[in-house]
Amino acid sequence: MSIAATGRGVRIAVIDSGIHPQHSHIEASRLLPGISVRGDGTIDAVDDATLDRLGHGTAVTAAIQEKAPEASCIPIRVFHEGLKTTGHALITAIDWAIEQGVDIVNLSLGSTNPAHAPSFAAAIERAEEKGVIVVAPRAVGGPPCYPGALEGVLAVDLDWDCPRETYRPATDGSGCFFASGYPRPIPGVALRRNIHGISFATAQMSGFVACALERLDAPIAGDSRIEAVRAALCA
DSSP, rough: OOOOOOOOOOOOEEEOOOBTSSSSOGGGGGGGOOOOOOOOOEEEOOOOTTTTSSSSHHHHHHHHHHTTTTSSSEEEEEESSSSSOOOHHHHHHHHHHHHHHSSEEEESSOOOOGGHHHHHHHHHHHHTTOOEEEEEEEEESSSBBBBTSSSSSSSEHHHHHHHOTEEEEEESSSOOEEOOOOSSSSTOOOGGGGSSSHHHHHHHHHHHHHHHHHHSSOOGGGGHHHHEEEEHHHH
16 A cells, blocks of 8 residues: 655654765755754754764665655654664653654664563653654564554564555554565665665654654544554555
């Protein structure tokens, strides 16, 4: 199934390694000011705080923008020296995004440590209360991934055979969605040689969610918003 909308008017927080606005796959005019969050929860909002020096967040944002080119993306940088952060930083980032009034939080990441689940569950409840839809991986390589495995999250899983232009809902009643794990292609680089994985299935699903939000007949707030979007995605 495909979605013809463009995500116009939808605000997406991208919690990742930041964004490089000069990258050829990035539409810089659709980026809004963001922040950097350190492992201890310290927030930094200086001019280059969200500049991506790892490439992951830029590729994730490019996948979102490909699917929802008129959505606005807000970078929240939690990855600094490598693709590793703390649960405290992620919860700080989610809460900051909620305070900004975003519509979607894209988490192309998560923790397989179940000890983090209660804190993430509380953050997801705060998001639901404000009608913020958190899109995150259901699992990473087998084990459940948090917060994606929790109630109230629009969970994503991989389907390598799913075309990049589409997605499919799970048939087990879980409310999960499957999407391709391949990012936007780079000319001359084979798909499997480019970075790929659940991060990009999640990002592409965030783009589809943005388009579904745009197409809702009437604004829906609170914790019923995610169910309205799930229904729209399955229609």
